[in-house]
Amino acid sequence: MALTAVLIAATSGCSDEAGKPSGEGSKIASAASSAAASLASQGAAALASATAEAQRKLDEVHNGVNAKDEVTLGTPSTGGDGRATVEATAHNTADSAKSFAVLVQFKDTDGNLLDVAVVTVPDVAPGQDGKATATGTHKVSGGLRAEIGTALRY
Numbered sequence: 001m002a003l004t005a006v007l008i009a010a011t012s013g014c015s016d017e018a019g020k021p022s023g024e025g026s027k028i029a030s031a032a033s034s035a036a037a038s039l040a041s042q043g044a045a046a047l048a049s050a051t052a053e054a055q056r057k058l059d060e061v062h063n064g065v066n067a068k069d070e071v072t073l074g075t076p077s078t079g080g081d082g083r084a085t086v087e088a089t090a091h092n093t094a095d096s097a098k099s100f101a102v103l104v105q106f107k108d109t110d111g112n113l114l115d116v117a118v119v120t121v122p123d124v125a126p127g128q129d130g131k132a133t134a135t136g137t138h139k140v141s142g143g144l145r146a147e148i149g150t151a152l153r154y
Contacts, residue, residue, distance in 0.1 A: 064152030076146040082139030086146040092124040103150040104134040109143035
């Protein structure tokens, strides 16, 4: 959204009488377009890096079993630092204490992946719930939802 405002501000009032972009307006629009492409590229690289790090953390879990049905997520929000957060609740159905590793995917309202985080819910007693807060790795804005990508009990 902020990028759109920059593009609009950069290109408004920069046309000749026929409505065609003036030379200076074209330069500004071109620079704004380049900046937008650069920001998008940086955002994609940051997301790829966060996703790779999340997968690395999940790969460290040994003897984990799928526990996606045992984990629920609260309502996501954006903290004061602009990063997405959501509470994860893990219900232990095993007969001994278990820990959970949960990959949380933060998405916009259109389903586009914005960020990922892995949260650990440690030492949940049998038949009990454990809670932990997942926090994204970089700033996000706009509508937000959270989904469980992977949940492992170990």
